[in-house]
Amino acid sequence: MPAEHKPVLAQYISRELTLQSNSIVVDATVGFAGHSSIFAQQLSSDGMIIGMDVDPKCLEVAKQNLSDAKCKVLLVRSNFSEIANVFRENGIESADLILADLGICSGQLADMDRGLSFGQDMKLDMRLDDRLETTAADIVNSRDEKGLADLIFKYGEERASRRIARSIVSYNQKAKIKTTGQLVDIICSALGCDPNARKNKIHPATKTFQALRIAVNKELENLEIFLDAVPSLLKKNGRAAIISFHSLEDRIVKNNFRNNKAAGIYDIITKKPIVADRTEEIENPRSRSAKLRIAVKI
Ligand SMILES: C[S@@+](CC[C@H](N)C(=O)[O-])C[C@H]1O[C@@H](n2cnc3c(N)ncnc32)[C@H](O)[C@@H]1O
Missing domain, CATH: 3.40.50.150 (Vaccinia Virus protein VP39)
Structure with a gap:
């Protein structure tokens, strides 16, 4: 680090x-x-x-x-x-x-073991304390659409939480989400935006990532x-x-x-x-x- x-x-x-x-x-x-x-x-x-x-x-x-x-x-x-x-x-x-x-x-954002970054592709984890049992991947791969939408709205204050949750659940029907890069792509396709576009004031995945980090670490x-x-x-x-x-x-x-x-x-x-x-x-x-x-x- x-x-x-x-x-x-x-x-x-x-x-x-x-x-x-x-x-x-x-x-x-x-x-x-x-x-x-x-x-x-x-x-x-x-x-x-x-x-x-x-x-x-x-x-x-x-x-x-x-x-x-x-x-x-x-x-x-x-x-x-x-x-x-x-x-x-x-x-x-x-x-x-x-x-x-x-x-x-x-x-910690750059630490590949923490899996926190949307700027770099890494294993989706987000535990600051690796003694915790549940990772961010566990959450996105197991919650139902309503549970995910509520979590992203409550902890990320993300207005598009429902759209993002729908995309995550529909992706899950085909494959598990394992990396931060996969999650960024899912969020961007749900929002119809390019993560690298200059007009983005903040990265489109910021709020969803914040929500998951808060939930994983019970912040x-x-x-x-x-x-x-x-x-x-x-x-x-x-x-x-x-x-x-x-x-x-x-x-x-x-x-x-x-x-x-x-x-x-x-x-x-x-x-x-x-x-x-x-x-x-x-x-x-x-x-x-x-x-x-x-x-x-x-
Ligand atoms: C913003 S950094 C602190 C930086 C520090 N003030 C400095 O100047 O170097 C926050 C730190 O808090 C730790 N942390 C987050 N939640 C914690 C918790 N519930 N209990 C103890 N440490 C925690 C993180 O692992 C991280 O190292």
Whole structure:
């Protein structure tokens, strides 16, 4: 996997989440440790970074990228929905900062084993954690038309979900869908479009691929469980910072912060989410849809 990954909204992360040299930081989606490398610069040997990820390849890259850190570093293969267990098993009581930068790293998109890319033909899989049983291929080859259409609409917000589901099911009557390339061709024939046409603002398969990735990795369920666990794991004045990349995730974060504010648990630092400036958008296209929300535990 290519080991390069530009952390999004890095300037705001440094500015808004200032740490003490002995802070305890949890990077719940450590990825290639782009954000954690920024934290490591602010921490002394009294500080600590706990980096979690479901993808062992990412943890290997994070280990290399944090090898010069002065602070303690603990890297754990775990889903962030298990964050309370990670604290318990490692004797950590509470943290000064818990960050989650949701979704996937650019390196995972290029990883042939992950099967996430519509730009490259690869085995259709989409599991970020290969201990999960169900792949994207299992879903498209087993669900009925209504089940597929509902899934593509709910998690991809794809208006043409019915047409796409119909095409998938009709293809399935002849053959199994095994690769991302096959799925792209099916989607494009359903939409009557050319995937390489310049007029496409986004690739025609984007929404369907997003829907399948969310379903395979149970992304929204895990996010809700994680967000519910965070308040009891933060110190007083500790911060929760979440970067989301699409409206379904952002809505869950926004509602969780609001509910915790109403319950007197959080103050919300970001009345509106922080987004990338024009320079970052040009330098790092992934940042275009990033939204950072921060809350502080009262
Ligand atoms: C956008 S990347 C994080 C990049 C990281 N902030 C950096 O700067 O290098 C998201 C990471 O979260 C991981 N991930 C996604 N869902 C997860 C979950 N439920 N629990 C733990 N890690 C998860 C992915 O494997 C990926 O490495």
